[in-house]
Amino acid sequence: MGFGFTGEDVAYLRSAEGGDALAAVAQYSLTTRTHLADLAAVRARFGAHASALIETVRLRRKASAKLDRADRWLLTDDALQQATPHHVAAARARRLAGRRVHDVTCSVGAELSALAGQCEYVVGSDIDPVRLAMAQHNIGAGSGVALLRADALVPVTAGTVVVADPARRAGGRRRHDPAALMPPLPELIDAYAGRDLVIKCAPGLDAEALGWRGEVEVVSLDGGVREACLWSGSLGEAGVRRRATVLHSAGPEEQYTDALPDEIPDAPPGRWIVDPDGAVVRAGLVRHYAAAHGLWQLDPRIAYLTGDDVPYGARGHRVLEQVRFADKPLRQVLRAYDCGALEILVRGVDVDPDALRRRLKPRGSRSLSLVVTRIGRASTVFVCEPTVGGTAPTRED
Incomplete structure (x- = not known):
């Protein structure tokens, strides 16, 4: 639940004395391994203020990826x-x-x-x-x-x-x-x-x-x-x-909004499978996003998109091969591609990715991804080379 700050704690932390104390406590590791020793040392220096000081420094460190200039903030755990x-x-x-x-x-x-x-x-x-x-x-x-x-x-x-x-x-x-x-x-x-x-x-x-x-x-x-x-x-x-x-x-x-065009082509899978950003999916704007970037859907009921380029920041998977969904042909294809580390993405098919990975037993040196989905009534798998989003990949000739 975190430390329960009082008004007196906040007044101390906001004071010049409290600011100096926070700067001093920030020099401690405050890890699980050093917690008892750090707590004893801070108590010896700052007495009853030790818990408030330690909690504030700990929360500031957690907040660094979330708040601007987090090293100056006063916070509670729930508030953070x-x-x-x-x-x-x-x-x-x-x-x-x-x-x-x-x-x-x-x-x-x-x-x-x-x-x-x-x-x-x-x-x-x-x-x-x-x-x-x-x-x-x-x-x-x-x-x-x-x-x-x-x-x-x-x-x-x-x-x-x-x-x-x-x-x-x-x-x-x-x-x-x-x-x-x-x-x-x-x-x-x-x-x-x-x-x-x-x-x-x-x-x-x-x-x-x-x-x-x-x-x-x-x-x-x-x-x-x-x-x-x-x-x-x-x-x-x-x-x-x-x-x-x-x-x-x-x-x-x-x-992206629902006022944008949502007309997209009905075409076979392209060079890339694109996993739209979660905000686009949750907002129900997959078709609008696809239309904005020249993509289309693998299946009108599934949120995976496909096309010949990957939009900025999106997660793309370059298609190497399309395989029917069965363990034996999948194992053979993965072995041919020397697959070791294997990411499995599933939509529209009742599959446990961890169980499937154990059955496929990839043992090679190459990192690949499987996109397991449904097109029409048939389950299918795309064996892909994953690309981390950030900048759009260049189109291959």
Whole structure:
């Protein structure tokens, strides 16, 4: 569950003395192997503050891949688990640029720091005084962000876009029922009925079951789906109900919506099998993505695409051979290609990849991938050479 910070802990950590202590504790390894020795040493130097110091340094290290300048942040474990990654928060802030925004569940301020650089006026509020104190430290005195303690279900500003991120974790455990979030999602929507509203949710949210009538944006970062974001109708793009935003830590932002063309050819498999980004799949925009990149589907019911090139950032598998789905011919083909390390991707077929790998017993030196899928009613396998996404492979002559 992590260490339970108090207001006194936060006040100490924000002080000059606490800052010096944090710098000193950051020199310790704080690994599982050194934990007892490090804890004893920190207690000997800093007494009752030892646990708060160690937890803060530990959380800062965990946050380094998620937050900008994480070595200056104050955090709780639950707050870090739900904190919006910097690149995702920055993309949302760009959509809200120039507006007056109120983050009603600001927590430790991960979203506020991005909004402050883009929006005309920013307010942050939270019910937890400890997290508010941390947010005040994290965003800095010169940010221009107003902070106050308030219940997210009680509107305290007018004329603002309301941004909310209902807590999906408690004590390290994830909640899935929208009504069990904090605050409950249906109550949050009712509290701000008629207002400009942006709500961050888990990627698996069933927005239709919730009755949401605005835009649903699914966001990924570096290939991992991070969230679904609900945008009220006044904030969305005309004619758009579904959007996939594909972000890269180093690379361009990609946007796909259901307003784009989705006409794609019906053709045999191309040189490459392309596994679309998870945001595209979850947003139901596979055909729109394919049309944008000159690809087509192996089967209209399966999310694998094919074509003669691989789009930027996508995962591509260069087809070496197509084989019927049976163990004996697969073993023979893999042996001919000297296959050793074998990645198995499955869609549309009831196959356990680990069990299949054990049956095939690859023992060679070459790394290959198998794409096991269905075309029409027939199960088929593509033996491929995998290519990590990042830059589009060059087309072979």
